[in-house]
Amino acid sequence: MMSRKSECSVPLAVLLKRELTNEKIENPDILHGQARKNKKGEDFAFVKTDCQRVPGDGVTAFSVFALFDGHNGTAAAIYSKENLLNNVLGAIPSDFSRDEWLAALPRALVAGFVKTDQDFKEKAQSSGTTVTFVIIDGWVVTVASVGDSRCILESAEGAIYSLSADHRLEASEQEVDRITSCGGEVGRLIIVSGDEIGPLRCWPGGLCLSRSIGDKDVGEFVVPIPHVKQVKLSTAGGRIIISSDGVWDALTAEEALSCCRGLPADVAAAHIVKEAIQTRGLRDDTTCIVIDILPPEKIVSSIQPPKKQGKGVFKSMFRRRSFDSSTQSDREFSESDLVEEIFEEGSAVLAERLGTVYPFCSLFKMFTCAICQVKMQSGKGISVHTSSSLHGRLRPWDGPFLCPSCHAKKEAMEGKRPL
Numbered sequence: 001m002m003s004r005k006s007e008c009s010v011p012l013a014v015l016l017k018r019e020l021t022n023e024k025i026e027n028p029d030i031l032h033g034q035a036r037k038n039k040k041g042e043d044f045a046f047v048k049t050d051c052q053r054v055p056g057d058g059v060t061a062f063s064v065f066a067l068f069d070g071h072n073g074t075a076a077a078i079y080s081k082e083n084l085l086n087n088v089l090g091a092i093p094s095d096f097s098r099d100e101w102l103a104a105l106p107r108a109l110v111a112g113f114v115k116t117d118q119d120f121k122e123k124a125q126s127s128g129t130t131v132t133f134v135i136i137d138g139w140v141v142t143v144a145s146v147g148d149s150r151c152i153l154e155s156a157e158g159a160i161y162s163l164s165a166d167h168r169l170e171a172s173e174q175e176v177d178r179i180t181s182c183g184g185e186v187g188r189l190i191i192v193s194g195d196e197i198g199p200l201r202c203w204p205g206g207l208c209l210s211r212s213i214g215d216k217d218v219g220e221f222v223v224p225i226p227h228v229k230q231v232k233l234s235t236a237g238g239r240i241i242i243s244s245d246g247v248w249d250a251l252t253a254e255e256a257l258s259c260c261r262g263l264p265a266d267v268a269a270a271h272i273v274k275e276a277i278q279t280r281g282l283r284d285d286t287t288c289i290v291i292d293i294l295p296p297e298k299i300v301s302s303i304q305p306p307k308k309q310g311k312g313v314f315k316s317m318f319r320r321r322s323f324d325s326s327t328q329s330d331r332e333f334s335e336s337d338l339v340e341e342i343f344e345e346g347s348a349v350l351a352e353r354l355g356t357v358y359p360f361c362s363l364f365k366m367f368t369c370a371i372c373q374v375k376m377q378s379g380k381g382i383s384v385h386t387s388s389s390l391h392g393r394l395r396p397w398d399g400p401f402l403c404p405s406c407h408a409k410k411e412a413m414e415g416k417r418p419l
């Protein structure tokens with residue numbers, strides 16, 4: 001879950017080169033449906049299928065699907081639903097090409113999540129929210145997540161992938177260690193008899209999650225820095241399911257997928273919610289978004305079950321020719337038509353998320369705060385590496401830079417001093 005960028009990831013440059021040299025691949029058709037049963041009314045879904053990287057240019061279209069599962073009220077979920085997309089897009093320079101835009105997205109998601117959290121906390125409201133944020137551009141799917149609303153993918157080839165992280169304290173010793181080293185306490189509820197009950201929680205506050213947007217009353221060590229995963233589907237497509245914990249507490253990924261296999265997206269979403277409630281009862285808000293990413297000509301057959309048994313046939317049918325295998329990477333990946341991992345990073349350390357290997361870093365504006373995008377005078381920005389363990393190493397470029405307010409936020413998230 002917390003893995004650093006995987007050694008076996010396909011370099012983005014390889015994918016882009018392959019796209020350029022191969023036959024033109026049409027964009028997929030995207031069909032979606034959503035369903036919800038409320039218990040507390042703190043789940044919010046966001047769907048926007050007509051986004052454009054360049055306003056007015058339909059060729060630059062992309063889609064966004066998000067789920068916000070609020071706690072201790074609805075304010076954080078509603079605020080994030082209304083502001084997060086703009087904060088993410090605002091962190092990407094407007095003149096980027098599609099390739100640059102996709103490569104910049106993981107970093108822009110980190111900036112957008114942190115800015116949204118910071119702006120919300122300034123409003124002095126006490127609620128918090130999980131976020132599962134999915135951006136689909138062509139066959140490339142990018143998922144940023146904090147909390148425990150999960151996102152899974154089943155490829156047309158029949159493999160299941162987890163695209164989000166589970167930030168329950170119960171699920172990650174690494175996150176427990178991070179929070180305790182930042183001054184938080186992690187433990188279970190102790191009842192009158194002295195017995196410990198329930199899941200691990202961090203104190204003060206008693207939140208079971210290590211990451212969220214909001215939760216001002218818990219502490220800055222509950223950070224909004226998302227796990228980000230970017231994958232590229234084969235042209236056979238796949239199905240994505242985003243659900244709040246109301247579904248995942250009742251159903252495994254396999255159960256959720258198999259209970260609606262063969263059904264169109266809208267019917268599938270309703271079916272998953274029904275299945276979850278039948279299994280466990282309506283204990284929590286239960287929300288589900290189903291997204292089918294389909295080859296354009298495959299819409300009619302979307303109601304057919306995937307041909308798991310015909311995997312080989314399926315693969316060879318859609319395999320693209322490789323005209324140029326001049327590099328090792330090309331040779332290594334040219335035979336693969338399964339889901340390809342482009343990027344995965346889950347670190348809670350801002351310097352690692354904003355400043356590591358990054359192909360287009362020099363295109364970022366030098367005098368703009370990497371989080372809130374405020375303009376800064378030359379020399380006034382504070383390097384994101386300041387006071388981190390990376391400080392002092394030889395670096396060709398010392399940025400990105402933060403404004404004083406975002407630097408203070410970074411220090412607070414690392415437990416260095418309170419805001």
Ligand SMILES: [Zn+2]
Pocket residue numbers: 369370371372373374402403404405406407
């Ligand atoms: Zn700033």
